[in-house]
Amino acid sequence: MASRPLTEAGFFVLLALLDGPRHGYGIKQEAAELSDGRVEMRVGTLYGVLDRLTGEELVEHDHDEVHQGRLRRYYRLTESGTEALEAEKARMAANVRAAEERLTGHRPPKAPSPRPSGRTRPAGAGGAA
Helix, strand or coil, rough: CCCCCCHHHHHHHHHHHCCCCCCCCHHHHHHHCCCCCCCCCCCCHHHHHHHHCCCCCCEEEEEEEECCCEEEEEEEEHHHHHHHHHHHHHHHHHHHCCCHHHHHHCCCCCHHHHHHHCCCCCCCCCCCC
C-alpha cells in the first residue's frame, strides 16, 4: 500500500483502473472525465505516474495489443492499488470532516472600524501663512 498520500493524478489513474484494465490513452481520458477536467495529463506525465504506481506495485502491466499498427500497453489495478484507493478515500473523508467542523458556524472576523486620527484636515492643507 502507498506509504504517502496519492497525488491527485495518481488517485485518478487508480480510480480509472478500478473497473478493469485500460491502455494509456484510455486512462488519460477516464481520469480527465472522473475529475471533471481537473486532471488533464500530458502523455509524459501520465507515463511518469504509471511508472511510479507500477514501482509502488499499485498498478501492473496487464497485456499489450496492436491497434492500427501501434502497440497499446494495458495496465490493471493490483490489490495493493485498491487498498491505496480505500486509504486515500478515508484520508480525504477525514479532511472533509475536519473542514466541515471548522467551517460550521465560522464567521470571518469583522474588519476593524476606522479610528479617528484626531485631525480635522489633512496635514499641510489650508491654514494661515
